[in-house]
Amino acid sequence: MNGSLPQRGRIGAEQSQILVDAVHRLSGISIAPTKTSFLEHRINRLLQTSGVANVEEYVKHLRVNPTGLAALRLVEALTTHTTSFFRERAHYDWMMAVGLPAVVAEGAGLDRPLVIWSAACSTGAELWSAGMVVDGYGRNRNLRWDLVGTDVSQKILVKAAQAIFEEDDILPIPEEMRKRYLLRSRGAPDAKSRYRIAPELRSRARLGWVNLLDLPSGMALTADIAFLRNVLIYFDAEDQLRAAANVARRIQPGGYLLTGHSEGLASPPPGMTLVAPSIYRKE
Numbered sequence: 001m002n003g004s005l006p007q008r009g010r011i012g013a014e015q016s017q018i019l020v021d022a023v024h025r026l027s028g029i030s031i032a033p034t035k036t037s038f039l040e041h042r043i044n045r046l047l048q049t050s051g052v053a054n055v056e057e058y059v060k061h062l063r064v065n066p067t068g069l070a071a072l073r074l075v076e077a078l079t080t081h082t083t084s085f086f087r088e089r090a091h092y093d094w095m096m097a098v099g100l101p102a103v104v105a106e107g108a109g110l111d112r113p114l115v116i117w118s119a120a121c122s123t124g125a126e127l128w129s130a131g132m133v134v135d136g137y138g139r140n141r142n143l144r145w146d147l148v149g150t151d152v153s154q155k156i157l158v159k160a161a162q163a164i165f166e167e168d169d170i171l172p173i174p175e176e177m178r179k180r181y182l183l184r185s186r187g188a189p190d191a192k193s194r195y196r197i198a199p200e201l202r203s204r205a206r207l208g209w210v211n212l213l214d215l216p217s218g219m220a221l222t223a224d225i226a227f228l229r230n231v232l233i234y235f236d237a238e239d240q241l242r243a244a245a246n247v248a249r250r251i252q253p254g255g256y257l258l259t260g261h262s263e264g265l266a267s268p269p270p271g272m273t274l275v276a277p278s279i280y281r282k283e
């Protein structure tokens with residue numbers, strides 16, 4: 001990559017196609033090449049930060065090395081990481097009332113650790129929310145449990161591992177949980193407060209890079225409850241089923257898969273039954 005000044009610019013139809021094909025190949029994310037203003041906005045930002053002069057040159061890098069640095073940066077540039085604590089709150093209420101008692105009845109947390117997997121974890125807000133719920137449920141039951149967070153974006157995984165959030169981020173967390181699971185950082189007196197997830201949750205979490213469309217067969221993970229939320233919308237119908245099947249394969253019998261409330265799958269993943277809106281149970 002050269003150091004010449006980046007030029008903002010329009011992206012032609014052929015270049016759009018090459019860029020969306022590359023990101024699809026690497027992550028399954030399906031972007032219509034006609035979404036030119038979205039592509040131009042994200043790609044121009046990418047050119048600025050990567051020091052590549054223009055989109056033609058970026059495409060050349062992709063052609064020379066379709067899985068190299070330019071390709072990885074493209075995935076980073078085109079992924080969307082919107083998330084929040086206790087997003088789609090109904091799933092957490094369901095966990096407390098139904099999901100956790102059901103998986104514990106199957107031996108999770110007792111004979112073996114109970115595992116919660118946030119399969120497209122973004123900053124970790126989903127993972128830590130689930131951790132707060134499990135900790136509350138398990139505290140007087142002496143449960144053993146772990147958290148696993150995975151994502152296709154290396155950058156967001158670094159952020160998830162830091163587990164540091166701004167004042168606005170923590171607003172959806174119930175007050176008593178904030179007191180218990182957040183540590184306020186002592187910055188300059190006039191600086192905005194920042195909050196770090198407490199070690200009792202962080203110490204239970206493993207974070208790792210995965211592409212949900214291409215999960216390594218040797219991946220040592222079997223979850224009792226897997227969150228696969230607000231990521232399927234970025235895949236085409238075939239890849240949605242593939243990603244859901246890949247995750248379902250790594251769920252314990254009697255365990256659950258949660259999808260986003262707006263992400264209806266065309267059919268339940270193999271071996272799973274829809275038991276409530278956006279909640280599947282493994283037979």
Ligand SMILES: C[S@@+](CC[C@H](N)C(=O)[O-])C[C@H]1O[C@@H](n2cnc3c(N)ncnc32)[C@H](O)[C@@H]1O
Nearest residue numbers: 027079082083120122152153211212229230231
């Ligand atoms: C919109 S966020 C959703 C975060 C969280 N699950 C939630 O519901 O709030 C989507 C996340 O999916 C990740 N992602 C996209 N494609 C992926 C893939 N093929 N494998 C794993 N993660 C992927 C993105 O990097 C992003 O962090």
